[in-house]
Amino acid sequence: MRRTKYLVLIAAFALSLLTTGCGENTEEIGIGPVKSVTLGPVDKNLADKGKEIFDAKCIACHKFDYKLVGPPLKDVTKRRKPEWIMNMILNPEQMTKENTAAKQLFGQYLTQMTFQNVTQDDARAVLEYFRMLDN
Numbered sequence: 001m002r003r004t005k006y007l008v009l010i011a012a013f014a015l016s017l018l019t020t021g022c023g024e025n026t027e028e029i030g031i032g033p034v035k036s037v038t039l040g041p042v043d044k045n046l047a048d049k050g051k052e053i054f055d056a057k058c059i060a061c062h063k064f065d066y067k068l069v070g071p072p073l074k075d076v077t078k079r080r081k082p083e084w085i086m087n088m089i090l091n092p093e094q095m096t097k098e099n100t101a102a103k104q105l106f107g108q109y110l111t112q113m114t115f116q117n118v119t120q121d122d123a124r125a126v127l128e129y130f131r132m133l134d135n
């Protein structure tokens with residue numbers, strides 16, 4: 001009986017560690033399909049593909065040096081983790097509801113960024129374009 005109590009306590013403790021750990025992680029990498037991105041040196045071809053996607057699907061709301069409908073994106077790769085950026089592109093509506101940083105942006109810009117029908121590969125290419133610009 002006593003042993004069971006201990007086990008329950010240990011399990012509860014482990015669970016609390018696990019969930020707080022996940023919570024912090026989610027704040028940094030965001031909420032969405034992207035859990036981890038491996039970065040190498042900037043891939044110019046991929047960045048060029050990213051620029052095409054950006055110019056077609058994002059430029060109406062984003063510039064790099066000044067605010068438009070959305071925040072200026074200069075140095076975004078310095079303020080956010082790559083996973084966070086991709087999750088913001090792929091899952092903006094949940095991000096502005098459940099991720100602290102995205103929620104704050106929404107509070108500031110008062111417009112909901114919408115999903116632009118991009119694939120995960122497209123989002124990765126856009127990330128590469130941002131990395132090239134921020135280098």
Ligand code: HEC
Nearest residue numbers: 057058061069070071089096105106109111112113116126
């Ligand atoms: C309808 C306008 C609109 C479109 C289109 C749009 N965004 Fe956004 N974006 C926003 C707004 C507004 C925010 C701030 C969060 C919010 O209010 O939803 C934002 C936030 C972001 C952020 C976070 C910026 C930061 O400072 O952390 C990134 C990155 C981003 N957008 C990338 C993109 C990319 C890439 C595309 C194209 C695939 C795109 N956005 C399309 C309006 C837009």
